[in-house]
Amino acid sequence: MIELVNTSLKYDKENAALRDVSFRFEKGSYHYITGPSGAGKTSLIRLLALSHPPFQGMVRFMGHPVNYLERASLIPLRQKIGVVYQDYRLLPHLTVFENVALPLRIQRRSNKEIRNNVEELLHWVGLGEHMHAYPLTISGGEQQRVSIARSVVTQPRLLLADEPTGNLDDAVAQKIMSLFEQLYKMGTTIVVATHNQDLITRYSHPELRLNKGKLEKVSPAYLKLGER
Numbered sequence: 001m002i003e004l005v006n007t008s009l010k011y012d013k014e015n016a017a018l019r020d021v022s023f024r025f026e027k028g029s030y031h032y033i034t035g036p037s038g039a040g041k042t043s044l045i046r047l048l049a050l051s052h053p054p055f056q057g058m059v060r061f062m063g064h065p066v067n068y069l070e071r072a073s074l075i076p077l078r079q080k081i082g083v084v085y086q087d088y089r090l091l092p093h094l095t096v097f098e099n100v101a102l103p104l105r106i107q108r109r110s111n112k113e114i115r116n117n118v119e120e121l122l123h124w125v126g127l128g129e130h131m132h133a134y135p136l137t138i139s140g141g142e143q144q145r146v147s148i149a150r151s152v153v154t155q156p157r158l159l160l161a162d163e164p165t166g167n168l169d170d171a172v173a174q175k176i177m178s179l180f181e182q183l184y185k186m187g188t189t190i191v192v193a194t195h196n197q198d199l200i201t202r203y204s205h206p207e208l209r210l211n212k213g214k215l216e217k218v219s220p221a222y223l224k225l226g227e228r
């Protein structure tokens, strides 16, 4: 599905945020990215989201090497990727409903389909009451749920989530994780950066650990799978 080959990422001349990372995320797999703050989790999500170019090495998505592609050729590839950003990135001048509807509007889906899908999803994440509110008038946890609804509304082939349960109470966090499980069972490839060890234990999937920009450890569960 998506592969990193000896990939490094730099924001400035001196320090590499990621160093020589190689890993292939197979189609239909589910991985966690863990590691201390500053380890490079968000940077890895940016590479996988095709939103930041590598400094060295390459990223290959669905068979396409994407390093040197023009912006215009990235657009159709990016449309297959859903991203939950750590800082939500909601559009403040659009209602909750319209924020979630936006990816469907870009795909020119019918109004009826948009209304049905968006309403159902917003009810499911517990935001039915806030559909017509603006993002800045709801809480951080609610904004996070809007961002999660927006990322899955197009049923992306690859779903990337950067600390998606960071601001959610336990019950809502579990609901979001079980939504990810359902998408995984339907064939979506999933990558979740998280600190939440409880959730990793409860919803068990292979874990990639980053430390100071290096890929340090792949969990034993994954190694066993690899040996088969």
Ligand SMILES: Nc1ncnc2c1ncn2[C@@H]1O[C@H](COP(=O)(O)OP(=O)(O)O)[C@@H](O)[C@H]1O
Pocket (backbone or CB within 6 Å): 011, 012, 017, 035, 036, 037, 038, 039, 040, 041, 042, 043, 044
């Ligand atoms: N936009 C940016 N500009 C400059 N440096 C950044 C930027 N984003 C992250 N970094 C740096 O890159 C390193 C990895 O950060 P990040 O990927 O955000 O780690 P994590 O998500 O694991 O906390 C850190 O040293 C951080 O300060």
Ligand SMILES: [Mg+2]
Pocket (backbone or CB within 6 Å): 041, 042, 043, 086, 162
């Ligand atoms: Mg981060």
